Amino acid sequence: MNDGQKANTSDIERLVKASQAGDRNSFDKLVRLYQRRVMRMAVRMLGNANEATEVVQAGFIKAYLGIGKLRQPKQFEIWLLRIVTNVAISRARAAKRRAEKVKVAGYYDNKNNLSPVERASTRELKEAIKQAMLKLSKKEAKAIALFGLKDLSHREVSEIMGCSVEAARWHVFQARQKLKGLLKDHL
Amino acid sequence: MKDKNEQIDLLLERNTTEQLQTVDWDRLNAAISGRLDQARQRKTPWTCRSTAFKIAAGLVAAAATVLLVVLVRTDTPTGMRFENGGRAVVEFIESKGSASIQIRPIAAKSQVSIDIGGSCREVAKCNIEIIDVKQEQQKNGRRPTWIIIRMPEPVLADNGTSRDEMDLMCLL
Numbered sequence: 001m002n003d004g005q006k007a008n009t010s011d012i013e014r015l016v017k018a019s020q021a022g023d024r025n026s027f028d029k030l031v032r033l034y035q036r037r038v039m040r041m042a043v044r045m046l047g048n049a050n051e052a053t054e055v056v057q058a059g060f061i062k063a064y065l066g067i068g069k070l071r072q073p074k075q076f077e078i079w080l081l082r083i084v085t086n087v088a089i090s091r092a093r094a095a096k097r098r099a100e101k102v103k104v105a106g107y108y109d110n111k112n113n114l115s116p117v118e119r120a121s122t123r124e125l126k127e128a129i130k131q132a133m134l135k136l137s138k139k140e141a142k143a144i145a146l147f148g149l150k151d152l153s154h155r156e157v158s159e160i161m162g163c164s165v166e167a168a169r170w171h172v173f174q175a176r177q178k179l180k181g182l183l184k185d186h187l
Numbered sequence: 188m189k190d191k192n193e194q195i196d197l198l199l200e201r202n203t204t205e206q207l208q209t210v211d212w213d214r215l216n217a218a219i220s221g222r223l224d225q226a227r228q229r230k231t232p233w234t235c236r237s238t239a240f241k242i243a244a245g246l247v248a249a250a251a252t253v254l255l256v257v258l259v260r261t262d263t264p265t266g267m268r269f270e271n272g273g274r275a276v277v278e279f280i281e282s283k284g285s286a287s288i289q290i291r292p293i294a295a296k297s298q299v300s301i302d303i304g305g306s307c308r309e310v311a312k313c314n315i316e317i318i319d320v321k322q323e324q325q326k327n328g329r330r331p332t333w334i335i336i337r338m339p340e341p342v343l344a345d346n347g348t349s350r351d352e353m354d355l356m357c358l359l
Binding site (some may be wrong): 024027028036040043046047048049052053056057061064065122124125129144148165176177186187 | 202206235
């Protein structure tokens with residue numbers, strides 16, 4: 001599955017039901033189907049691939065442990081994204097408190113084809129985006145991240161966020177307004 | 188306005204795409220798989236027991252709790268367990284600030300009122316355990332006490348800005 005696109009396979013429901021029955025292989029297939037999409041959302045939300053990796057792992061573990069409670073298997077994606085956004089929010093808040101300065105690890109930043117100036121500029125932009133995302137409210141961060149996923153309807157975004165469609169749109173608007181100010185030097 | 192919005196969206200999208208290009212998906216998948224194995228091992232003993240035990244274990248798991256620990260300074264005498272209710276001032280360990288907490292016993296659980304900054308007052312019901320710390324009484328007559336508040340994990344899913352405040356607010 002493309003990382004930005006929604007899974008359209010009819011097997012999802014079957015895989016979820018099998019996972020609920022204890023079939024680990026089926027859950028592994030769900031992980032492979034959704035990991036790119038979930039990772040995209042987490043990176044967009046946190047602005048950092050390292051932290052997103054941790055969030056995605058924790059999110060899938062929570063989903064695995066709680067899949068028995070999912071009553072509507074066809075809602076798996078919405079349920080999974082809700083879990084991961086909540087984990088991401090927890091992570092972002094923790095990072096904000098610690099004023100964590102996580103350096104991007106080597107294998108996540110192997111832009112060897114860039115000049116030193118370009119590399120510095122890229123790092124600066126990444127850090128600026130990461131810090132800007134931390135300054136958004138949790139609703140705004142969720143909204144701007146979820147609206148970036150292709151094929152996810154506004155109604156689905158609002159379901160994941162637990163608010164109305166209008167409220168979700170408002171949070172996106174607010175997020176963009178804040179980001180315009182915070183990232184004005186990079187626009 | 189629209190151009191600026193598009194620029195923001197493009198900037199976020201470009202950053203996301205660039206970072207995703209550097210992710211080692213096989214490594215990520217292996218990491219998730221490894222952690223799922225660990226999670227399954229923790230779950231296995233539960234599934235090997237009798238049906239009755241599974242049900243009981245399921246009930247316990249559904250009520251999986253998180254220990255929320257805050258340091259409470261109180262002028263209550265040693266050994267007091269708030270059976271008759273009590274008041275305490277909460278001092279956050281992790282962040283600056285304070286809150287007052289009032290505990291009233293009701294049925295099987297305790298009822299908690301919390302004031303944060305004097306402006307927010309909410310009530311929650313939860314399991315509470317007070318553990319006195321055996322230390323000398325301080326000059327102001329207060330002694331440190333640990334209060335453990337147990338809440339179901341899902342309540343903690345959506346947190347606030349500070350861990351301490353979050354823990355308290357999650358009660359509400």
